[in-house]
Amino acid sequence: MQATKRSIIDAANILFYQQGYDHTSFSRIADEIHISRGNFYHHFKSKDEILEAVLQVRMSHTCEMLNGWEKESDNALDCIRRFIQILDVNFDKIQSYGCPVGTLCTELGKLNHNAQEEANQVFVLFLDWLKKQFILLGHEKEAEHLAMHLLARSQGVATLAHAFQDRDFVMYEIQEMFDWLDNINEEE
Amino acid sequence: MQATKRSIIDAANILFYQQGYDHTSFSRIADEIHISRGNFYHHFKSKDEILEAVLQVRMSHTCEMLNGWEKESDNALDCIRRFIQILDVNFDKIQSYGCPVGTLCTELGKLNHNAQEEANQVFVLFLDWLKKQFILLGHEKEAEHLAMHLLARSQGVATLAHAFQDRDFVMYEIQEMFDWLDNINEEE
DNA sequence: GTCTATACCTGGATAGAC
């Protein structure tokens, strides 16, 4: 892929996160990477097409991250802990811009945008991965529920972290999720 | 207050919720209540001023709702259950547009909008009210944490409900929150 | 108090020179 196309996607990826999709203009992206506005249309047919490309990048980045967590973890329990800890690891960004997945899905939902379904697929990647970990822990039957539950909790924490910029709250909730995780694995 | 000003605020309140603040234009509001675009500036100096008015309305509506819950409930436990149940009661809207409080705070945060702090105050109303209920239940020390925790959980559920339009998930999570509520009140 | 007309800007998108 051409360097310019690549840099458009990367800049758009960041700006869509920081400012929202709708609010991010071609001018803003162009300023960022020092190209002219007209140049976009050599690489993309429309703004929507840039969004598509950004979503593909996010999908593959997410896959890589999830695979990486599995490789670096000793077991499924550690994997799930890694997931929970992104709230701490990425706190600065979350505090400033919220969760990149959740906020985009929410925005596209309100815009009634075609790509909402595709944006949701990033959520689905996390859900399937979490479900897999819960199954490995022996929770075949409840795996789906547990995955949704944990994703919802992390989304809620990210939302309030963004609103209130409160790191203590985030650390407290991470501990709560750790405790919850221990509890569901003790019961047997 | 004049009827027109009132209707502008009401229409803006709904549209800001359904489409987002930034994405809602004067034309869209004008169409809704059948006035001309120029008419806005007799009642408001700017779009930001409409947002201010909408936030004030939301603040007072929220206060009324919370007071109403207290009056209609037998005790603090019922009050908190009422809070949890808005996810069910308002499911249709949440499914379509997310939580009105959370999504606005998130949007204004990304826009770096001055009114973000004011929008957060609606969250604070819920938090203070929940805190009060937890104190009434005898959780003086943890009341703050419990309030933030429950608000975060409901935010997370709303986010995923909006993304996936899944009522079963919402009902399951409501039950989980009820169970959690029972648990923290058993331990003594 | 409400309207029409309009100013001015910025958005996405196109055409064509280089």
Next chain:
DNA sequence: GTCTATCCAGGTATAGAC
């Protein structure tokens, strides 16, 4: 492949008639 110039729609905001 990148640029400049330009188009058109739509945004907020203003002026002034009624």
